[in-house]
Amino acid sequence: MKKYGYSRSYIEQIVYDSKITHRPCTSCGENTNISQWKRNQGICTKCLNKQQKQDNDDK
Numbered sequence: 117m118k119k120y121g122y123s124r125s126y127i128e129q130i131v132y133d134s135k136i137t138h139r140p141c142t143s144c145g146e147n148t149n150i151s152q153w154k155r156n157q158g159i160c161t162k163c164l165n166k167q168q169k170q171d172n173d174d175k
């Protein structure tokens with residue numbers, strides 16, 4: 117049975133992290149502001165931009 121839409125480690129990190137202000141990006145490891153990190157599902161804005169570029173290139 118599927119409980120979560122996100123990966124389990126992602127959920128665990130969010131729950132664990134309520135007082136932490138920065139998290140390492142899951143893609144490049146760079147410290148990322150926690151609100152950005154959550155919004156981008158665990159990656160920094162640099163990696164997000166890279167992904168979006170790749171998405172556009174695929175089209």
Ligand SMILES: [Zn+2]
Pocket residue numbers: 141142143144145146159160161162163164
């Ligand atoms: Zn990154």
